[in-house]
Amino acid sequence: MLNDSQQRYGLITRFFHWFVAVLVIQQFFKFADYINDGEHWLGDTFGPYHTSVGALIMLLTVARLLWTSKQQAHRPVTQGLLGKIARSSHRIMYVCLLVMPPLGALYIFGKGYPVKLFGMTLLEKPAAETAWMINLGELHGILAFVLVALVLAHFCGALYHHFIRRDDTLRRMV
Ligand code: HEM
Numbered sequence: 522m523l524n525d526s527q528q529r530y531g532l533i534t535r536f537f538h539w540f541v542a543v544l545v546i547q548q549f550f551k552f553a554d555y556i557n558d559g560e561h562w563l564g565d566t567f568g569p570y571h572t573s574v575g576a577l578i579m580l581l582t583v584a585r586l587l588w589t590s591k592q593q594a595h596r597p598v599t600q601g602l603l604g605k606i607a608r609s610s611h612r613i614m615y616v617c618l619l620v621m622p623p624l625g626a627l628y629i630f631g632k633g634y635p636v637k638l639f640g641m642t643l644l645e646k647p648a649a650e651t652a653w654m655i656n657l658g659e660l661h662g663i664l665a666f667v668l669v670a671l672v673l674a675h676f677c678g679a680l681y682h683h684f685i686r687r688d689d690t691l692r693r694m695v
């Protein structure tokens with residue numbers, strides 16, 4: 522029940538998957554800052570939690586990968602080219618979830634602001650802006666687009682398996 526099997530992902534894998542999925546999707550509301558000069562209720566509502574939730578996603582991803590390393594051998598394997606594409610896209614999503622938070626923090630710090638997580642100051646306000654931090658930190662926004670494209674493809678893949686191939690790929694994760 523807790524562990525994965527060839528037929529079904531166990532409770533812990535499913536908890537990680539759906540909890541992180543919800544957190545990641547709400548991180549995407551940050552795109553709402555592009556609307557109406559940043560004055561949009563979605564950005565205003567979720568924006569203040571962006572850094573803390575991002576850090577939480579990173580911690581959960583580290584724990585999830587440790588769990589995955591123990592479960593990999595029991596997991597269902599999708600054969601063929603589609604399986605290979607799916608596995609590669611899962612890996613790229615994991616990379617995004619691990620590197621986006623530090624890049625976001627670097628961007629904020631490089632811009633001359635303090636980095637605060639869960640109401641605590643992680644990095645004090647720096648004396649000045651730092652160009653290389655801003656340049657590197659801008660990768661955060663690029664990876665955000667990569668991640669959104671992968672999540673959309675991932676979502677469509679799950680629907681394709683369920684409604685067109687009519688296999689149990691989606692069922693074993695719900
Ligand atoms: C995996 C976790 C995270 C995800 C999925 C995520 C996602 C996003 C998205 C979708 C955007 C909008 C992209 C854009 O403005 O072009 C964004 C912007 C931003 N994020 Fe994150 N984020 C995460 C973690 C963090 C963390 C931990 C921080 C800071 C400590 C952070 C700081 C920022 C900043 C400063 C922006 C605005 C950048 C700009 O205006 O160009 N993010 N993020």
Ligand code: HEM
Pocket residue numbers: 534538541542543545546589597599607611612614615672675676679690691692693694
């Ligand atoms: C939008 C709704 C989503 C649906 C319907 C969905 C569906 C699924 C399904 C059916 C699987 C199992 C695939 C298989 O057994 O081959 C899966 C696995 C996976 N999904 Fe999603 N997913 C969603 C969102 C997300 C999000 C937002 C992320 C992360 C950004 C994500 C990351 C993963 C990863 C990494 C796996 C591989 C298994 C694991 O390591 O836990 N998914 N997803």
